[in-house]
Amino acid sequence: MKRFSAFSLVRAALSGQSTWPRQWRSPEPKPSYDVVIVGGGGHGLATAFYLAERYGVRNVAVVEKGWIGGGNTGRNTTIIRSNYLFDESARLYDHALKLWEGLSNALNYNVMYSPRGVLMLAHNIHDVQSFKRHVHANRLNGIDNEWLSPQECKEYCPPLNVGGEMRYPILGAALQRRGGTARHDAVAWGYARAADARGVDIIENCEVTGIRRAASGHVEGIETTRGYIRANKVGVAAAGNTSVVMGMAGIRLPLESFPLQALVSEPVKPVFPCVVMSNTIHAYISQSDKGELVIGAGTDAYTSYSQRGALHIANHTLDAICELAPMFRRLRMLRNWGGVVDVTPDRSPIIAKTPVPGLYLNCGWGTGGFKATPGSGDVFAWTIARNEPHPINAPFTIERFREGVMIDEAAAAAVAH
Amino acid sequence: MLLIKCPFCGPRPELEFSYGGEAHIARPQDPMSLDDEAWTEYLYIRSNPRGVHAERWRHINGCGRFFNARRNTISDEILETYMIGGSPAPVSEEKDRSPKGGAV
Numbered sequence: 001m002k003r004f005s006a007f008s009l010v011r012a013a014l015s016g017q018s019t020w021p022r023q024w025r026s027p028e029p030k031p032s033y034d035v036v037i038v039g040g041g042g043h044g045l046a047t048a049f050y051l052a053e054r055y056g057v058r059n060v061a062v063v064e065k066g067w068i069g070g071g072n073t074g075r076n077t078t079i080i081r082s083n084y085l086f087d088e089s090a091r092l093y094d095h096a097l098k099l100w101e102g103l104s105n106a107l108n109y110n111v112m113y114s115p116r117g118v119l120m121l122a123h124n125i126h127d128v129q130s131f132k133r134h135v136h137a138n139r140l141n142g143i144d145n146e147w148l149s150p151q152e153c154k155e156y157c158p159p160l161n162v163g164g165e166m167r168y169p170i171l172g173a174a175l176q177r178r179g180g181t182a183r184h185d186a187v188a189w190g191y192a193r194a195a196d197a198r199g200v201d202i203i204e205n206c207e208v209t210g211i212r213r214a215a216s217g218h219v220e221g222i223e224t225t226r227g228y229i230r231a232n233k234v235g236v237a238a239a240g241n242t243s244v245v246m247g248m249a250g251i252r253l254p255l256e257s258f259p260l261q262a263l264v265s266e267p268v269k270p271v272f273p274c275v276v277m278s279n280t281i282h283a284y285i286s287q288s289d290k291g292e293l294v295i296g297a298g299t300d301a302y303t304s305y306s307q308r309g310a311l312h313i314a315n316h317t318l319d320a321i322c323e324l325a326p327m328f329r330r331l332r333m334l335r336n337w338g339g340v341v342d343v344t345p346d347r348s349p350i351i352a353k354t355p356v357p358g359l360y361l362n363c364g365w366g367t368g369g370f371k372a373t374p375g376s377g378d379v380f381a382w383t384i385a386r387n388e389p390h391p392i393n394a395p396f397t398i399e400r401f402r403e404g405v406m407i408d409e410a411a412a413a414a415v416a417h
Numbered sequence: 418m419l420l421i422k423c424p425f426c427g428p429r430p431e432l433e434f435s436y437g438g439e440a441h442i443a444r445p446q447d448p449m450s451l452d453d454e455a456w457t458e459y460l461y462i463r464s465n466p467r468g469v470h471a472e473r474w475r476h477i478n479g480c481g482r483f484f485n486a487r488r489n490t491i492s493d494e495i496l497e498t499y500m501i502g503g504s505p506a507p508v509s510e511e512k513d514r515s516p517k518g519g520a521v
Contacts, residue, residue: 241467243463243464243465243466243467244466244467252458252462252464253462253463253465254457254461254462254463255463255465256438256463256465257465257467257490301431301435301436302419302436302472302488303465303470303472303490304490304493305467305490305491306490306491306492306493310418310419310431311418312418312431312432342465345460345461401457401460401461402453402454402456402457403453
């Protein structure tokens with residue numbers, strides 16, 4: 001890996017920036033690895049990176065059926081925050097947030113993490129009570145979150161309409177100042193480049209077609225469209241396709257896959273200083289450094305692997321945004337797209353060992369996995385390397401659904417988030 | 418938006434319907450006899466196929482009645498709708514194949 005620095009940029013400028021090598025190799029799969037990660041999204045790549053960087057496992061492959069950055073990692077609204085209600089979630093997401101803060105240095109790649117603040121709007125009495133409870137719970141967990149009055153919301157984010165004439169007026173908001181956004185493509189590319197530099201093979205256009213097991217039940221390797229790959233440990237981080245991959249090992253999961261949409265507007269000058277979310281009227285909005293408004297919509301009602309959502313879902317979100325910030329009414333939308341997200345019944349992820357020895361699972365991030373990318377990769381790498389969960393992900397088992405020990409962030413926020 | 422054929426009212430836009438999840442998951446006849454595994458299977462485990470999915474819909478802003486549908490989750494094409502308690506038509510390979518060969 002040729003490191004990025006002021007010096008290397010200046011030197012490369014002398015030859016027109018034409019001397020940079022490929023950011024990561026494109027290797028043929030080796031016959032055997034110590035660990036194979038299925039899924040080259042942010043979580044899978046981060047897992048491979050931390051395996052090599054922190055846990056001394058360097059003979060690792062990441063197999064990806066498409067290309068790096070082509071799945072949900074490049075299809076989300078890039079919101080980062082950690083103000084979750086329950087202790088287990090708060091620990092997990094804040095672990096990620098702390099890694100975000102130093103990620104550009106750790107990867108030697110600018111992921112453009114921007115802690116510009118995440119404002120969660122309250123529109124009714126229930127919201128106000130619920131978000132104030134979040135604020136208190138977060139502060140007990142050492143996580144910053146504060147309550148803003150409508151006037152303070154207007155000062156923090158001037159485009160907001162805090163007048164009383166709205167159908168769902170803004171009654172206040174919870175603000176996490178350390179929250180913000182990062183450049184999602186850069187996260188995928190940065191992790192891929194840094195993992196590759198530590199010896200990880202990133203194998204694109206390689207779809208898993210089967211999981212082979214020994215007579216003892218232990219994982220032996222995976223069948224792929226590019227041949228059989230032996231591995232004693234296989235970590236699955238396949239997002240929306242998790243049910244399909246785990247089905248190859250005979251495991252049925254408490255998951256359903258839904259299309260989740262995002263859309264961007266035409267680029268405009270900087271007008272929107274922070275991230276604004278509204279669970280009640282379903283609007284998620286921020287402005288990218290290119291100037292586009294990045295907007296998140298809801299999931300479709302029905303399970304689907306189609307990677308596109310229905311137009312009325314996007315329309316619903318745009319209605320809400322035009323009401324929240326009337327200055328955007330004349331803005332044109334540039335494009336929209338969908339990603340397939342795997343949702344658990346309690347809207348919390350699963351990061352755990354499975355009933356099959358040697359098979360590890362990281363899934364169920366639903367509509368909010370991007371923010372957890374570094375933390376998820378770190379604790380999943382620990383789980384694979386040591387064959388036991390990190391204390392942070394120990395509660396996020398598959399068995400919690402049998403035992404009734406839910407981490408019910410669905411009930412906490414009343415919507416998917 | 419899907420165009421869904423209600424078996425009672427005919428084809429209507431998706432906005433008139435609500436989705437009821439996977440079909441053919443029967444409520445246990447004798448709940449007291451179920452162990453934790455069986456409860457987990459009934460309450461939480463779903464087949465979530467990449468392909469043909471049997472599911473319940475309700476024509477909530479129409480006749481209000483429930484019915485079942487078989488839909489291809491790759492193309493979102495609805496292959497058929499049929500009555501609650503009924504069984505789907507015999508599977509036709511030709512119709513169930515994704516228009517893009519499943520590589521979406």
